[in-house]
Amino acid sequence: DIQMTQSPSTLSASVRDRVTITCRASQSISSWLAWYQQKPGKAPKLLIYKASSLESGVPSRFSGSGSGTEFTLTISSLQPDDFATYYCQQYNSYPLTFGGGTKVEIK
Amino acid sequence: EVQLVESGGGLVQPGGSLRLSCAASGFTFSSYAMSWVRQAPGKGLEWVSVISGSGGSTYYADSVKGRFTVSRDNSKNTLYLQMHSLRADDTAVYYCANFRGSSEYFQHWGQGTLVTVSS
Numbered sequence: 001d002i003q004m005t006q007s008p009s010t011l012s013a014s015v016r017d018r019v020t021i022t023c024r025a026s027q028s029i030s031s032w033l034a035w036y037q038q039k040p041g042k043a044p045k046l047l048i049y050k051a052s053s054l055e056s057g058v059p060s061r062f063s064g065s066g067s068g069t070e071f072t073l074t075i076s077s078l079q080p081d082d083f084a085t086y087y088c089q090q091y092n093s094y095p096l097t098f099g100g101g102t103k104v105e106i107k
Numbered sequence: 108e109v110q111l112v113e114s115g116g117g118l119v120q121p122g123g124s125l126r127l128s129c130a131a132s133g134f135t136f137s138s139y140a141m142s143w144v145r146q147a148p149g150k151g152l153e154w155v156s157v158i159s160g161s162g163g164s165t166y167y168a169d170s171v172k173g174r175f176t177v178s179r180d181n182s183k184n185t186l187y188l189q190m191h192s193l194r195a196d197d198t199a200v201y202y203c204a205n206f207r208g209s210s211e212y213f214q215h216w217g218q219g220t221l222v223t224v225s226s
Contacts, residue, residue, distance in 0.1 A: 034212035036152075043202055043216035044152065050210075087152055091211035094166050096142075096154040 002026050002090050006099035012107040019075040021102045023088035028068045032092040035064055035073045038101075039084045047086075048073065078104070109133040109215045111203050116220030123193050123224070129186040129203030129217055137161070137181040140206045142213065143188050145199035145222075155201070156188065157211070171197075193224045 003026035013019050023033065031051040036044035046055045048064035051071055061076045075082055083106055088099040115127040129141070143155040156167045156177040165177050176189040186203050200221050204213035 032211075036213070038152075043218055044213070045216075046212065046214055049207070049212050055214075089152075089154075089212060094157075094211075095168050096157075096211055098152040098154070101151045 001095055002029060002093060002097055004088055004090055004097050004099040006086075006088060006102050008102060009100065010103045010105060012105045013078050014107045015078055015080060017078045017107075019078050019082075019104060021073045021086055021088075021104075023066075023071040023073070023099050025069045025071075025090055025092075029090045029092035031067050032090060033064075033066070033071050034089045034091065035062075036087045036089065037082075037084045038087065044087065075104075109205070111205070111215055111217035113201065113203055113217045113220040116201065116222045118223045118225065119193055120226050121194060121224055124189070124191045125193065125222060127188040127190070127201055127203075127220060127222070129188075131184045131186065131203075131205070134205070136179075136184040139208075140211070141177075141179060141186045142204050142206065143177060143186075144202045144204055144213065144216075145197075146202070146219075147196070147199045150199075153199075157206075158186070190222070193222075195224050198222060198224045 005024045033051045035048040038044040052064045063074050085101045085103045110132045112130045142157040158165045158177045174192045178187045200219040202219045204216045207214040
């Protein structure tokens with residue numbers, strides 16, 4: 001199974017900060033990586049697929065990069081609506097696996 | 108507009124069974140693989156199972172293999188998850204989600220249904 005490791009697990013930031021979350025895969029997954037945002041009590045929402053493709057309707061302040069085993073999700077200017085938990089997910093092979101999540105909190 | 112609506116969750120005793128349903132609308136259901144993903148209280152996301160559009164192929168996480176069965180009725184646009192031999196660590200919110208085409212990431216999600224396994 002491919003293990004996905006996210007860091008940090010918690011991140012404290014202020015509005016307008018630039019935020020970067022890292023996701024590492026235990027083996028190469030090419031660019032088969034997605035990012036999701038989840039708010040308390042709600043279903044996850046797709047942000048990024050194929051490592052760097054922005055889902056329709058997602059603000060352009062979100063961006064993804066990386067390939068192989070190292071990936072990043074960047075929020076260029078954090079907005080109040082962005083305080084949430086973020087998950088990466090690999091879809092290179094089954095079982096599909098998620099990172100443990102990164103909670104972005106208000107500083 | 109794509110809608111996925113789960114139902115069937117509730118309280119069940121250890122060793123018991125439960126069947127979850129996911130009613131889909133707003134897209135050609137039979138053309139898309141569908142998955143179940145769960146989230147234990149306060150924990151992260153865990154993929155559970157997937158079924159192809161035709162229903163001919165299925166995969167399961169090791170944690171549920173042999174106990175859970177995924178199926179679908181394309182005439183009713185409905186996805187199912189039959190769960191047997193439930194354990195306390197199966198307690199979670201269960202989400203159904205669809206893939207975008209043949210890519211195995213989750214484009215749309217339902218609101219989830221809570222399954223609690225407790226005596």
